[in-house]
Amino acid sequence: MSTAPTTTPDADAPRAAPDDMRKRMELLQDCRELVVSRLSRVVGEALAKMSEELSALALRSRDQDEQHALMDAVSVVRQHRTEIELRFRRSFSEVFERRMHDDRPAAAHDGPAPGELALVDDSVLQAKLAVDRLVSRARGRLDPDEVLGVRARLAALLERDWFEEERHPASPEAVFEALKNALAELAPRADVQTALLDAFEPHVTANLNTVYNTVNERLKAGHVLPRLRPQVVVRDGQQPRGTSPEAGDAPQSAGQRAGGAQSAGQRGGAGQSAGQRAGAAGAGHAPHPHPRARELGSVLSLLAQGAPAARASATRILADPETFAVADLPIPDVQPPLLDALSGLQASTVGGGAGAELVSDIAERARENGSPLDQLTVEIVSMVFDYIYADKRLADVIKQQLLRLQVVAVKAALIDRSFFARRTHPMRRLIDRISELAADADADLGAGSPLVRGVEEVVESVLLQFDRDFGVFEEARERVESLAADETARRAERLAKVTREAERAESVVHARGLAMARLSDRMDAESPRFIRDFLADWWSLVLAEAQVGGGVAPIDHAEAMAIGESLIWSVQPKQADEVPRLAALLPRLINGLMRGVRLVSMPDERREAFFNDLLQAHTRAIEAAKQSVAAARRPTNLRMRPDGRIQFVPVAPPSEAVRIDPPTVEARSIRLAELRRGDSIEVDANGDGQFRSYRLAWISPAQKIFVLSRFPEGATSLDRAQLAAMFDGGRARFADSGSALDKAIEAVAAASGAVAGAAR
Template sequence: MSLAQAGTATARDDRDERDDDDAPIDPARRSALLQDCSGMVVSQLSGAIAEALKKVGDDLTALALRNRDPAAQQALLDAVTLVRRHHADIEARFREMFADIFARRIHGDDDGPADAPAGGLALVDDSVIEEKIAFDRIIQRARSKLDPDEVLGIRARLGVLAAGDWFDEDNHPAAPEAVFEALRRTLAQLNAEAGVRDALLDAIEPHVSSNLGAIYTTVNERLRSNHVLPRIRPQVVTAKAQARRAKAAQPPAPAPDSAVAAPAADPAIESVPAGEDPFVLLAARLADGTTPARLAAARLLANPASFGAGKSPPAVETGLLDSLHAIQAGCGESGAGGPRLLDEMLEKGRTMGSPLDQLTVEIVSQVFDHLYADRRLPDTIKQQMLRLQVVAVKAALIDRSFFASRRHPMRRLLDEICRAASDPDADVGPDSALVGGVAEIVDWLLASFESDLSVFDDAAMRLDLLLSIESQRRMERDAALARQAERLEALVLAQEQARAEIRARAGESAPAFMVDFLDRSWYRVMAMLRVEDGDAAWRDALACIDALVWSVQPKESPEIPRLASLLPKLIAELNRGLARAGVDKSDQERFFNELLKRHGEVIQRAKVGAAGPASPLPAFGQPAAPPREAVASRPAEPPVSPEIARQLGDLRRGDTLELLEPDGARRRLRISWVSPTRRLFVLTRHPEVARPVERAELARWLATGRVRLADAETAIERTIATIAAGKAGLPA
């Protein structure tokens, strides 16, 4: 058995028992090594993709010639066309996409692949399943070609640099899943059809896999030479290592199956004294019967330590569970919510259940009361979640860790529904695919769930597949937004450059009316021409400035014919640009009237010999090299505090912000795009909002409190925290 196999079977590095070689890494050095490794992996993989794109065209063409299936043949030919037309774009987009995924995985906040595992076939089209199967096949093929020991080294060493424990095989930052997911998303942004994506991924895989192993070796050598786990020892997972990993996770996740039952640090959670049976304590609180005692019992139920001490809670009363089965069977498709159902369940809990059963039913009912009152959840999703009340009560009675553990199957499902519905970009209209899909899942749970909690895993898989379809819709919309935002940022940069050129060429030598015209109107023409038509049009626009300035300077009599020859071409060029940029007609008229007047004065003075020294006529259409002052530089942004700078630096695509509107309402918006320079952020909300915000403006909003990062907790988590903190009363 290889070292990697041993490590996979038993391994985690318990860093409480490390050698001197494995001493803790200074945070600054850890950050530097992480940056070094990230740059190395991104650069080398991008190079591998670039080389692969040069080679796959011939491979795909050969496959197309051999293939007898017309549809498959067309997909292969379309893939060839895509590579030839968008070679550079694929390289650039992949680099950005993979760098983003790598960083997210390092920090533990990667949202994973957009496609979920196959399952729940009734909710998705067959093509989605087929694409997922093809994608998984590519991943497995790539993984099979990697050296297990090098993979183990990457998992362990990058885990140490991330200040956590070893990464799992499929979620470390440089895993094949990350590489091919970045490629898949890149191709999706280019609107490649599924068959074309599959063909390209399949063709690129051998080229990437052959380089990936070498990249792993290089990174491992670099980290070994920097004394990051120079020797890796496979060890059994210890409770101490598990507890340390759970503590490092953000947000912190309770570990009900942990072997350690440490006292809870949260004052809202009832602690469990060492050596005590938490459920004996809970029974004593319930026997007391007073409101404070019942609240203490509720806190015990919300404490993960209560379920990690090797003790089991009392089972639910069979009669109560049978009565809830009957209530669920009568719900049908019309719903499983409402006051009458709630009253019926509470009555069953009082008359047929134990005190613990009664408390559980009461707390679940309060959870749904809070969900109903939560304004951040759309009503369409609330209606579906309320139908799950009886299912949630049964699940909480069968597995009492519902309130203590985010990993409880039913709670995990509710959390995911809340998270999806709270996304500002989610389409939660009554007829939307998301709401319809959630309704189907609810129908299926009402029909299927009796006492086997594994049905919630199936439901979660169905939800994942549903969300992958929603993610595809969003990805297509985001790609269009990105193109618009990229153009907008290019336009802003070009406008800055245009104004810098105007200041350099006309700032001191041109009359005030001309400088005003250039700075208010012509800069827009220049920027538009540069972005849409390129450098040649930009040079023509610069030539117009030079010619305009020359035209109003003093002339000698022999220069008048040259001025007369220049003006028609100059005026025509100006008119074309101004019309194309949509400059106001009245502004144009005022400028040309003043220009005509000034030209008359220049000509009159030249005739009477009152001109100054002659100035050279610029070569219209071929301006001289710009003066040094014309090189545009971005005006310095207002200084921001270190804290605001940190907040800006932490913002990532996909984050949700809460924006305070002038009417006092807070609106949730999603960061759908961040420019490579981080100067422009696009905030969106389905269906109508796409709001570009410059960095300086966003900094002002953060500093004044107008915008803030939205709470990452789901509605379920907020509700349970409220109940555990005693802010929701329990009847005595």
């Protein structure tokens, strides 16, 4: 069964739509302008963000062709942003108008007439598939009540029964058709168009419900179907629910057949079906069944006949979230004898392992007791677990525990067929969480570790407790979350020393930047190169260590700054009367410099070379002062007071040539600002081409220090420049972080799609 809006109101309800044609046309025009303006605004706001979003995707992509397509898409957005918005508005207005007044059945638009042949270019087919994928994704997130309202109320304005779901003027198909038209000339390459449409999709999807709600409220205020009541549609030859006592043997709803008390809509996350929410009305004029229901019925019929292509088509349908967004989809229930047989196998795995024998036994039970759809479901689950077992990211010790859950996963997929389509399926959420722990490079996954023992206990409890109650999976996932929290606490304890050191290093980097800026303010264009190098390379570090170390440092910050100022003053040109002051200063200066360079472990050769250069500079300054007693000199930023202390008195801003500013480091290949704690990064630590996974355990607040950790090797800290060099040099890369189960299901669905295509 399916639901369709009826224009038959309650006795006390207003009329379905105003009788005045002029009033209806005014409402129609208002809605048209409302939808066009709202969606044009959505497109404009999306374009404002897409340049950065596409650039980020290009930086992360490892495929050269994909990178080129994404960067070309960025260029299109930057060069033609306004033009795209204008073209979309014009194109969508045309699409809206055409769909609003075209009352031909959808089949008339879908392709050649029966008996005709049509050749379709591969690129055209690929483009259509790409748009269909985006439309499916968008529709899966729409509120069915809002969609139903738009379809019925817009049709009522035109005195029609209703619009088909795919054909109403504001449908996702209409939006993406208009977007594709808008991009056709500006981005003629198919891969660039696809990249742009992919980038538009999340923005369109996030706003369509709001647009639909606004249209519905406007039309309800105009007395257009203010009390829309969906009704049950009865297919030819099918007995309506509860119509007569003789109907006691009539089939149950698809929701009851496939999931016990849950309907397909509930399993798909949509709650009750539209018919259940509004209450079944009397029989009336009904549209054709939902296209997905027709497709599923046809595939199930072929599957029962043993048609090879039907297996691939059924797999694709079971893995499509849109399938379970349709209320009362006719999915058969699992055969009870098969569930009983699987429960027996489940009991036999308690306390033991799982191997090829178990997989073989499950398949045999399905052949003996299951329907063709049951057998296919078992086969798909087996293939999914094969992919999981082949996933090199997962620790073997956890893979073994996941394999023990295979018989439970089979039962869960048979009881609720949306297992392959819904990421929120309770069993999938449990497998996903365990897989995340198995892929954590910094988790203690050694045999007998607390985490591994805990996972074993969770798996054992699921095998013992699960019959048909999915609440068992939720409880198990909560226990896994507790295990993950305990592991996080143990990891924090292991990383405490490294993170403290990293935090200190971050503070030193920050303090050093401030010190370098202060020292550069005190120099001028005549400061010798060796002095500038020494201050930048070593004395700024002395100042930073003195500031961060506080009272425990062998030299405090104020004294270190005074020594730096004295050093700069000591090599400036001197008047004859300043030579005695320099002579008195030198012993204290040399002593202070020696204490500072020892603090930062300046190498002996570098230290000796510096002091030799300093001695020669002092000698030259003294000789020059003696030979030109009254020579004029340029004013400097430092002068010696009568008490022998150096005073900083800025005369003029220092030359940019001598300013010592900390460099800003950024990687060319990625944006370091996008890194997040917990990211998995593969690193070629030894430069031998062997990559291993590390966890990004800590990032400093200023994003200058990064800590990578791997158990049991420990953690290492890298500064921003080091990490940038590793990414740019190909020695670091993002690890694949997708869900193992999602990837397995996508691979199986993709393989089935290829088989189905070949069969056609």
